[in-house]
Amino acid sequence: MKRPLAAAAVNGLLLGAASITLFPLLWMLSASLMATGEASALPPPLLPDHPSFDNYRELFAHGGLWRYLANSVFLAVTVTLASLAFNVAAGYAFAKLRFAGRERIFRMLLGALVIPGQVAMVPLFLLLKELGLVNSYGGVIVPGLASIFGIFLVRQYAQSIPDELLEAARIDGASEFRIFASIVIPALKPIIVTLAVFTLLGTWNDFMWPLIVLTDQSLYTLPVALAALSREHVQDDELMMAGSVVTMLPVLLVFLSLQRYYLQGLLAGAVKG
Amino acid sequence: MRYQRAAWWFVGPALAVIAVFFFLPVLAALALSITDFDIYALADLHNVRWVGWHNYVALLQTPLFWQALGNTLYFVVVGVPLSLAASLGTALLLNSPAARLQPLFRTALFAPVVTTLVAAAVVWRYLFNARYGWLNYALGSIGIAPIDWLGDPHWAMPAIIVFAVWKNFGYNMIILLAGLQAIPAELYEAARIDGASAWHQFRSVTLPMLSPMLFMVGILTVAGYFQLFAEPYVMTQGGPLQSTVSVLYLMYEEGFKWWNLGSASAVAFVLFVLIFCVTAVQLRWMRRSSLA
Numbered sequence: 001m002k003r004p005l006a007a008a009a010v011n012g013l014l015l016g017a018a019s020i021t022l023f024p025l026l027w028m029l030s031a032s033l034m035a036t037g038e039a040s041a042l043p044p045p046l047l048p049d050h051p052s053f054d055n056y057r058e059l060f061a062h063g064g065l066w067r068y069l070a071n072s073v074f075l076a077v078t079v080t081l082a083s084l085a086f087n088v089a090a091g092y093a094f095a096k097l098r099f100a101g102r103e104r105i106f107r108m109l110l111g112a113l114v115i116p117g118q119v120a121m122v123p124l125f126l127l128l129k130e131l132g133l134v135n136s137y138g139g140v141i142v143p144g145l146a147s148i149f150g151i152f153l154v155r156q157y158a159q160s161i162p163d164e165l166l167e168a169a170r171i172d173g174a175s176e177f178r179i180f181a182s183i184v185i186p187a188l189k190p191i192i193v194t195l196a197v198f199t200l201l202g203t204w205n206d207f208m209w210p211l212i213v214l215t216d217q218s219l220y221t222l223p224v225a226l227a228a229l230s231r232e233h234v235q236d237d238e239l240m241m242a243g244s245v246v247t248m249l250p251v252l253l254v255f256l257s258l259q260r261y262y263l264q265g266l267l268a269g270a271v272k273g
Numbered sequence: 274m275r276y277q278r279a280a281w282w283f284v285g286p287a288l289a290v291i292a293v294f295f296f297l298p299v300l301a302a303l304a305l306s307i308t309d310f311d312i313y314a315l316a317d318l319h320n321v322r323w324v325g326w327h328n329y330v331a332l333l334q335t336p337l338f339w340q341a342l343g344n345t346l347y348f349v350v351v352g353v354p355l356s357l358a359a360s361l362g363t364a365l366l367l368n369s370p371a372a373r374l375q376p377l378f379r380t381a382l383f384a385p386v387v388t389t390l391v392a393a394a395v396v397w398r399y400l401f402n403a404r405y406g407w408l409n410y411a412l413g414s415i416g417i418a419p420i421d422w423l424g425d426p427h428w429a430m431p432a433i434i435v436f437a438v439w440k441n442f443g444y445n446m447i448i449l450l451a452g453l454q455a456i457p458a459e460l461y462e463a464a465r466i467d468g469a470s471a472w473h474q475f476r477s478v479t480l481p482m483l484s485p486m487l488f489m490v491g492i493l494t495v496a497g498y499f500q501l502f503a504e505p506y507v508m509t510q511g512g513p514l515q516s517t518v519s520v521l522y523l524m525y526e527e528g529f530k531w532w533n534l535g536s537a538s539a540v541a542f543v544l545f546v547l548i549f550c551v552t553a554v555q556l557r558w559m560r561r562s563s564l565a
Contacts, residue, residue, distance in 0.1 A: 007371035014366050018381040021439065025384065027407065028396045040405045090287035097280035105288070112291075115299055116500055116548060118521055119541045122534050123301035124294060143294045146287035176279035205389045207503045208521075212529050223391035227507050230395045237399050244392035255387040259380065262387075266444065267451050 025248075032056070032241035039237040055242035063239075065246060067218060068225040073250075075137060075210075075221060076203045079144040080196055086146040088192060091154025092184050096161060097176075106155075109148045118208070125212060139213035140221075144203060150195050153268055157191035158184070194265035197258045204251050222247040306538035315532060328539035338540070340515055341523040344430060348519065349498045352434045356498075357491055359438055360445035365479075367446070368453040379450070383443035390440065394507035397436045398423065401508075423509050426516035433504045433517055441497075445490045452486040453479070488559040492552055499548050520544045 031039040033051040059065040093099070094106050124143060125134065133139040161184065169179045185192070207223045214220055220228065226243050233239055255262055306328055313320040332338045363382050367375055385393065400407045401422035409419040422432040456479065464474045480487075501519040505511050511518040511526075518526075520540060528537025 003371075010366055010369045010371040011373050014363075014372060014378045017363055017366070018378055021382050021385050021443070023407075024393070024396050024400055024439070025388065027400070028392075031399075039399070040402075042405050042410075044405050044407050044410055086287040086290060089283040093280045093283035097277050097283060099277060099280035099284070102280075105284075109291070112296070114496070114549060114552060116496070116545060117295075118500060118502075118524065119302050119545045120295055120298035122524075122528050122538045122541060123298035123305055125529075126305075126534070127294070127298060127301075142290075145294075146290040148291065151287060176277065176282075180283070201387055205387075205391075207391050207506075208525070211506075212525075223389055226389075226395060227391050227503075230398070230507065231510075240395050241399075244389075244395050247389045247392040251387055251389060252384065255384075256380070263383075263447055266447055 028241045028244050028248075031238055032245045034238045034241075036236065036238055039241070055239050056246070058239060059242055059246070063229065063243070064217075064225070065243070068220050068222045069246065071137075071219060072204060072222040075140050076200050078137075079141055079203045080199045082141065082145055083147060083150060083199055084192060084196055087150030087195065088154050088185070088188060089180070090146065091151045092158045092180065092188070094151065094155045095158035096163070096166060096184075109151065113148055113152075121209065121212060128213065134213055135215045135219065137219065140203075140210055143209070144199075147199075149269065150199065153195055153198075153265060154188065154191055156268060158188060161187050190261070190264075191268075193258065194261040194268070197254065197262045198265050200254060201251050201262070302538045302541055305535055306542050308535045310533075310535035310538075312532040315534070324535070328536045329543070332536065332539055332543065337515060337518065338523065341518045341520045344515075344517060345499060345501060345519045345521075347430055348434060348437070348501050349495055351431075352437050352498050353491065353494050355434065356438050356442050356494060357445065357487070359442035360449055360490070361487070363442065364446045364449040364453055365475075367450055379447075382446060385440045386443040388440070390503045391507055393440055394436065394504055397439075398508050401432050401436075424513055426514040429509050429513060429517045433501075433508060436508070437498070437501075437504060441494075445494060448490055449483065449486065452483050456482045485559075485563065488555070488562075492555045492559070495555065496548050496552055499544065499551070520547075 027046075030047055032055055033053070034045070034048040035050065035052070035054070038045060038048065094102060128134050128139050128142070131138075131142075133142060165183060166179055169183055174182075204221075205223065206221075207227070210221045210224050211227070214224060217225075217228075226240075226247050229243060230240050307323060307325055308314075308321050309324045309327070310321050366372060367379055367382075372378065403409060403419055403421040403424060406422070408422065413419060420428055422428050460478045460482070461474055464478050469477065500521055502521040502525065505517040505519055505522050506525075509517045511522055521544065524537050524540040524544070527533050527540055
C-alpha cells in the first residue's frame with residue numbers, strides 16, 4: 001500500500017539531489033550568455049534576455065583564451081601519452097616479468113601512496129629550477145611522466161593475462177618488446193583507455209602544481225588563467241562564467257563519452273585499500 | 274623461472290621518474306625543513322645554513338599556523354561526515370529498486386566530480402554572493418535573512434564545506450553504490466521474512482555489510498580533505514580574517530609567495546605527519562571494530 005508513496009519519495013529525492021548538482025553547471029552556462037551586469041540583478045535571472053556569445057568573443061579576442069586553451073590541450077595530451085608509455089610498461093613488468101626485488105619495490109611504491117604529493121613540491125621546484133624546467137612546459141610534464149597509481153592500475157589488470165600466452169610467444173622466438181607490442185598492449189586496451197581518461201582529466205583539472213611552476217602568463221593552463229582572471233575581474237560575473245564554461249566543457253564531454261571506462265578505473269582504484 | 278633482463282627496460286623509466294621526481298624531493302623536503310633556505314639562498318646557495326629544529330619551533334610559535342591547523346581540522350571534521358552522508362544517502366537512493374532512470378541520475382550526481390575545481394569554485398563564488406547570489410535568494414524565499422557567506426569569518430568555512438561536499442560526494446557515491454550492489458539479495462530476503470522493517474534492514478544488513486568499505490572510503494576522504502588548497506585560493510584567498518587559511522595554503526604562501534622554502538618544507542612535513550598519524554589511528558580503529 002505504501003509502495004507508490006515510497007517510490008515517489010525515492011524518485012523525488014533523486015530529482016532534488018540531481019537538481020542541486022546540476023543547477024550550478026546549468027546556471028553557469030546560462031549566465032555565460034548574458035549581457036554584462038545582467039546576472040547581478042535581483043531576483044537573479046534564470047535565463048538571458050538576449051542570449052549572445054559576446055563574453056566568449058571578448059575572452060578569446062582580448063583575454064588570451066586561445067593561448068590558455070592550447071596550453072591546456074597540449075599539456076594534457078602530452079602528459080597522458082607519455083605517462084601511458086611509462087606506466088603501462090612498468091605495470092605490465094610488475095605483473096608478468098621476473099626481476100630481482102620485484103615484490104619489495106612494489107610494496108615500497110604502494111607504501112608511498114600515503115605521502116601527499118605536496119610534501120615533494122618545494123624541493124621539486126628547486127630541482128626543476130636547477131634543470132632549467134621552471135616556467136616551461138617541461139616543468140609540468142616531467143613530474144607527471146609516471147604515477148604510482150597508474151602502475152598499480154595496470155598491474156592489477158595485467159595479472160589476468162595468461163602466462164601460457166607469453167611463454168608460447170617466447171618459444172616462438174619473439175623478443176620481449178615484440179610480445180609487449182603485439183600481445184600485451186592489445187590485451188590491456190580497456191585499462192589503457194581507463195588510465196588515459198583518468199590522466200587526461202587529472203592533468204587538465206590540476207591546479208596547484210601548474211600554479212607554482214608556471215610563472216609566465218603565456219604558459220598558463222586554463223585553471224591557472226581562470227583563477228588569475230577571476231581575481232582581477234571580481235565584478236564581471238558573466239565573463240567569468242564564460243571562462244568557466246570553456247575550462248569545464250572539454251573535460252565534461254570527455255567524461256560523458258568515456259564514462260564507462262572512467263567509472264571502472266575509479267572502482268579499480270578504490271579497492272587498493 | 275629465469276629472471277628477465279628485459280624487465281628493467283620496462284620498469285626502469287617509470288621507477289627512475291618516480292625516484293628522481295618524487296622520492297628524492299620527499300627526502301629533500303626533510304633536509305630542507307632544517308635549513309633557513311629563503312630568497313637569498315635561491316640566488317646563491319652559499320647563503321643556506323642548517324638551523325636544526327628552528328623552523329618547527331618557530332612554526333609552533335606562529336599564531337597563523339595554529340589558525341591554519343584549526344581551520345583545516347574544522348574542514349575535515351565537519352566536511353568529511355557531511356560528504357560521506359551525502360555519498361551514502363544518494364547511493365542508497367540509486368540502489369533502491371524504486372529508483373527510475375538510474376544511469377541518468379548517477380551521471381547527474383557524479384558530474385561535479387569531473388568538473389574543474391577552479392572553474393566550479395568561480396561559479397560557486399557567485400552563487401554565494403551576499404547580494405544577488407542564488408543561495409541567499411533561495412534561503413530568502415523560505416524566510417532566512419541573507420548571509421554574507423564569503424565575507425563573514427564565521428560563514429566562510431561553512432561555505433567552503435558546502436562547496437566541497439557538492440564537488441566531491443559523487444566519488445564515494447559510486448564506490449558505495451558498487452558495495453551496496455554486492456550485498457547478496459538473500460540477506461534482505463531473510464530479514465524481510467523475519468519481519469524486519471526497512472530501517473531495521475538498513476541497520477542489521479546494509480550497515481554491517483558495507484562497514485569495511487565505509488571505513489576505507491572514510492579514511493581516504495579524511496586524507497584528501499586535509500589537502501585543502503584550491504577552494505580557499507579561488508573563493509576567499511584565505512580570508513576573511515584568515516578564517517579559511519588551510520595548512521597547504523599556508524605552505525603555498527610561505528614557500529611561493531614569501532620564498533621561505535625551508536619553513537614551507539617544515540609546514541609540508543607537519544601536514545604529512547598529521548595525515549599519517551590520523552590515518553594510522555583510523556586503521557587501528559577499523560581493525561579493532563571489525564574484530565569486535
